[in-house]
Amino acid sequence: MTWEWEREIDWMLKKRLNLFMLRIGMDDVFQKAFPDVVPYPPADGPLPxxxxxxxxxxxxxxxxxxRGELRRHILRYAAERELIHPEDMGTMTHxxxxxxxxxxxxxxPSFCPQSGGAYVGDPCNAVWDIRDDRNLDNYWKLTQTHIDAYGSPQMFHTIGIAEREVFEDRSDNLEMKLYAYRRILAKLREHYPTAPVLIASWDFYLPGWKGEEIGRLLSQLDPAxxxxxxxxxxxxSNQSNTDFTNWGVVGRFPYxxxxxxxxEWENDIRGYYDLIAERLPVAASDPMCKGFVFWPETSHSDPLVMEFFTRNAWSPDAMRPEELLPEFCRDRYGRHAAVMERAWRAALPLAELCEELPLRFRDIREIAQAKPDSAAVGTFARTLERIAPQLAGASDVLDALAAMPYGRGDAFVDRDAIDLARTVVSRLFTVRYYRxxxxxxxxEWGDVTAAEVRRAGSEARMLLAALRDVLALHDDYSMLSSLRRIEEVRAPINPAFEQALKGNAENSYCRTYISELFDYYYLPEFxxxxxEIDRELKSRERVLTYDSVRMEMQPIVDAFYARPLGEMTPRNPRPRxxxxxxxxxxxLAARLRRM
Incomplete structure (x- = not known):
């Protein structure tokens, strides 16, 4: 039997990639490192x-x-094929x-002080205070245990104390972060004096280092x-952070x-191609740039972005995704290449509006309970005005997608047809939601009638239901289908896992394109x-209060968790x-033309 992870690793080799990171947690490293202290959790109940x-x-x-057996097998399979897998070290409890x-x-353990940032007050995700030698030693024990049980000291990786603001004073915070790196690297050098180490840029991005602050860090690192x-x-770039061209690494320090x-939610067709086209040539011409990496934390990623990455990993020569489409479609779709290429070309202008038209179906509840102010609504209006040229041909895009040969037995065509369709329909839902x-x-300003508001809401709701119907055509977007596949690999499964799966899907960070969420969560919320908006439109005061009591959606959330996945049947079942x-x-194209 060939495992899915084996196929992933074989794909890496085919694409001439040489490094990967298995970022799925530490599995049973705590149990192996501290067997007298940390027992294995129950196999028939929630994690403590x-x-x-x-x-x-x-x-x-x-x-x-x-899970430990699986990790050992995967990493051994990768090592036999000479892939590099960096060992995590330092403050790993992030x-x-x-x-x-x-x-x-x-x-x-004592914890690192924290004045702000993420995970305040959560000891299970807190960073131990590495000013205490005992904590630093215990962190290293986890690293060495992973090396002994699963890995290799070929290369190491640390993310410092990312996303944590230790002190309120910025200069004090910087000194603490610099000290943390010195401590972490000194501990590494005690055991592996010459091993290379990767410093993760996420620590630079959140909560944000300035260029001169990164320069301070570089001055204490060994570029060799x-x-x-x-x-x-x-x-x-955000207000608190710049990109790599401002860090002082270009021409000076390996990166x-x-x-x-x-x-987690960014698993549609998307990519910051304009910024890549602007910045990648700088790195490609710089001998200090040591490689091109792709960091996906999603299990269902954009195939064109992955092709773009692997095509440019060794000799960047295609800065626009459209340049890749002919070869990409020939390799991926064979006899269906021409029609699929037309669909991709039609969809890309809308797909690339991921910043302008984010996945607003994710946050219906939050918007309903916190009325957008005039400034926010003004931003929505200006955004729609600016991207009007891309939106003008939306119905023609859907016509091009309709020609895709979905359902004829080609797995790549079926998967990508739904990916393209859901991406386009999601963008169009956000447009109607903004309207x-x-x-x-x-x-409220007296410029339109209540009927016009209701019509705008109905149009948005129609697109939300259309997105639901698209997702129902493929098992990749169903939690129940995922659960069944897990059971096929190894049964029985932990009876508490279904609730964990729901919690991993429903929380505000992870909500995404999931069939059961549309039928039993997003649509009921909308x-x-x-x-309630309709109720308030009857007010003579022309003020929408977004009444938080009537907008209370907790019963919808509770009902979602209470209903077993096996009972979450599609509410508009359609043949695939x-x-x-x-x-x-x-x-949908015809409806858009009538709007």
Whole structure:
């Protein structure tokens, strides 16, 4: 039997890649490092430190011992093929590697002070204070245990104390971060004096280092043994942070260029191609740039972005995705290449509006309970005005998608047809959602009638339902289908895992394109939202209060968790046929033309 991870590794080799990171947590490293302190969690109940209804419910489907066996097999398979897998070190209790409660109770580690940033007040995800030698030694024990059980000291990786603001004073905070790197690297050198180490750029990006501050860090690093692992090279610069061209690494210090395609919800067709085209040539011509990396934290990524990455990893020569389409479609779709290429070319202008038209179906609840102010609505209006040329041909895009040969038995065509369709329909939903919000404000100002507001809401709701119907055509977007596939690999599974799966999907960070969420979460939320807006449109004062009591959506959330996945049947079941896919796209195109 060939495992999926084996196929992933074989694909890396085919694409001439040489490094990967298995960022799925530490599995049973705590149990192996501290066997007298940390027991294996129950195989038939929640993880003791699990936070229900959140991404911190790490309850596993299979026993943790079995997860360890899988990790050993995957990393051994990769090592036999000479792939590099960096060993995590330093303050690892950030996100992937939560500290077990049993360890906290037995060892009682002191924690790094924290004045702001993420994860304040959560001991299982807190950073131990590495000014204390005992904490630093315990962190290293985890690293060495992983090396002994699974890995190799070929290369190391650390992210410092990312996303944590230790002190309120910026200069004090910087000194603490610099000190942390000195401590972490000194501990590494005690054991592996010459091993190379990757410094993760996420520590630079959040909460944000200035260029001169990064210069302070570089001055204390050894360029012969250190590489800045920049996987945020394509991200728009924010107020607190600049990109790699302002860090003082170009021409001076080893670094990588990286595409960040990582937030859990960012699994549609998207990419910051304009910024990549601007910045990648700088890195490609710089001998200090040691490679091109791709950082996806999603299990269902954009195939064109991945082709763009692998094509440019060794000799960047295609800065625009359109340049890749002919060869990409020939290789991926064979006899269907021409029609699929037409669909891709039609969809890309809308797909690339990921910043302008984010996945607003994710945050219906938040918007409904916090009325957007005039400035926000004004921004929405200006955005729609600016991108009007890309939106003008939306119905023609759907016509091009309708021609895709979905349902004929080609797995790549079926997957990518749904990916393109869901991306386009999602962008169009956000457009109509913004118009609904704009119409609400216009009604308050006396510029439109209540009927016009209701029509805008109905148009948005229609697109939300259309997105639901697209997703129902493929198992990749169903939690129940995922659960069934897990059971096929190894049964029985932990009975508490279904709630963990729901919590991992429903929380505000991870919500994305999931069939069950559309039927039993997003659409019920939007229906309640529209109902209460309709109620307020009857007010003579022309003021929408967004009444928080009537907009309370907790019963919808509770009902989602209470209903077993096996009972979450599609509320608009449709046959998974070529005719049905074409009907959905053509019907939606016709509706857009009438709007």
């Amino acid at each position: 430190e699990a936070k229900p209804r959140s991404f911190y419910d790490r309850t596993t489907a299979w026993p943790l011992e079995y 996100w992937y590697s939560c500290t077990p409660k049993a360890f906290l109770e037995a060892e009682n 043994r250190t590489i800045i692992l920049d996987y945020t090279s394509d991200l728009p 990588t260029f990286g595409i960040f395609h990582a937030y 609904y919000l704009i119409a609400q404000q216009a009604w 229906d309640l939202y529209m109902k 046929t070529e005719a049905e896919f074409r009907r959905q796209m053509e019907t």
